[in-house]
Amino acid sequence: MQDLPSVNRRIVLVSRPAGLPEASNFRLESTDIPAVADGQMLLRNEVLSLDPYMRGRMSEAASYAEPVAIGGTLIGGTVSVVVESRLSQFAVGDRVLAYGGWQDYALSHGEGVVRLTPELTHPSYALGVLGMPGYTAYHGLLRIGEPRTGETVVVAAATGAVGSVVGQIAKLKGCRVVGIAGGEAKCHYATTELGFDACIDHQAADFAEKLRETCHSGIDVYFENVGGAVFSAVLPLLNTGARVPVCGLIALYNAQGLPQGPDLTPVLMRSVLVKRLRVQGFIISDHYDAGHTQFLNEMSGWLASGRIRYREHWTQGLENAPAAFKELMLGGNFGKALVRIGGG
């Protein structure tokens, strides 16, 4: 373990982004590795997960969680290794899923930390298809979207950590699946590798028209993780009784101010009424109950049998996390965004 850093590098928020997060909003600092007190353990973070929700924590606006303070270390899920432990439940060498943040080392009291079995051949899956994004896809699609055989399911960010899983589960449930993704390469991957029935490039000028043609029988479930222009194109295609699980709105996260008028709220509300839509938001952290165990069992089986495929998008080195996060905000990632903290 000679290659371990001797200081703790961490990335702190120095200012709140106006719009897209830029390099100037972040600073890489080096501090001492924290000392471990009774009832604590020290984690060395190996892999950092980058997820769209983090953008909300960089803003001051009220949300479902507290914002990161100016000068504070950015938060995030990690795969970490216990390097020192004064907790009976964790031993040095344990590999764990933790909330270690954008840094080399983290102190933990053990709360919310989950030991990963050595049988988990890809520990990073615990941050993706077997973790929060995978469970988000599973719960949102099955419990809120309630897709039925033969229905049309549309999901944006179709090759991302959540969208790719949503579409593949919908296929397993006998649905027709139409993805939306940015660029031809992602669309090709969605249809050839993930088995989607179609995938529409939202960067194309005739995107809305293509979506309408492709969804010739309308849309029964729209898994909302984008918002903005994609939602506008989807809304008129929703069928009577359609369900819209609202999981994220990445297109809005970096918006500065509201779109120009007119105010289209009445169009949305009238659609909700006339088409008897169910539009329902959820935050996956509310749902770590029996459903989560069921998810782990089902998803592990699907992965083992090759029925769910999964792709990761790696960035090397903690110092590159801010740029990778901006890339994620722009849809530049191709698969689940992850940072190998040590790099190299």
Place this chain on the structure above:
Amino acid sequence: MQDLPSVNRRIVLVSRPAGLPEASNFRLESTDIPAVADGQMLLRNEVLSLDPYMRGRMSEAASYAEPVAIGGTLIGGTVSVVVESRLSQFAVGDRVLAYGGWQDYALSHGEGVVRLTPELTHPSYALGVLGMPGYTAYHGLLRIGEPRTGETVVVAAATGAVGSVVGQIAKLKGCRVVGIAGGEAKCHYATTELGFDACIDHQAADFAEKLRETCHSGIDVYFENVGGAVFSAVLPLLNTGARVPVCGLIALYNAQGLPQGPDLTPVLMRSVLVKRLRVQGFIISDHYDAGHTQFLNEMSGWLASGRIRYREHWTQGLENAPAAFKELMLGGNFGKALVRIGGG
């Protein structure tokens, strides 16, 4: 029965309203009383129900039902008496709930016609608290709103056919109920007669502020039958996990064009996500199943025991139906809007 009209008076749509329906959009015509063929019966309409949904049928815009044709008789629920029958299931003298429309007489094949028992002391209740509006309130509140004891339920049009029942059922379920109504008289009635905990006048300049003060613990269920400015005042007060059954949007029905910008759709969608809202539209005609029998049983009991109170707003004479309908659109009614077709 010497006072029966010898011709069939009917009100037809001569032009589609732009905004509020005006007298010029309607014409009172007299035609022959239609002849009854085999498999038909002739109904004399006694009471016509006026309901906000009718505004939608006067427009050409796509909705959940076909619009009334230009030159066609306006549609509507009625309490009617069978005056001639060539149907085995109905006898002359039967009083029925029918879809007789804005006219003295209607031919019917018997489909969707329900015989009213002579024990029903107020036959007009079949058009209100025991009919479509009452079931709308019951289903929307209990099946979609799912109120729990101690929660705060807000309903607009609080003294109307639907709102008054929503609020009273919510009280029976142990909720805190805040009504919204137009004018002091209605607000007084909601608190003193209907038992609401509070009622806010939406005509007051400080309406939004008053609503916020009154809903000091936020809003858990907002029964949406209005839209517009009331919804805008409610949205920031919704609690995490709040439910919004969308039953009607009367404030939008007569709007000409969309409100000026900016586009507030992102504000609504962000609230849905961050607060995990469930916003769900429904049309009561989808739900005439076992739940309807349960409604009839429960509501009959509540009425008999005086636990649900109910008020009607009568207009005399078919010829006054257009003006009464415009009054309903403006919130000028005070209770369920009904027309005694024969007048007098």
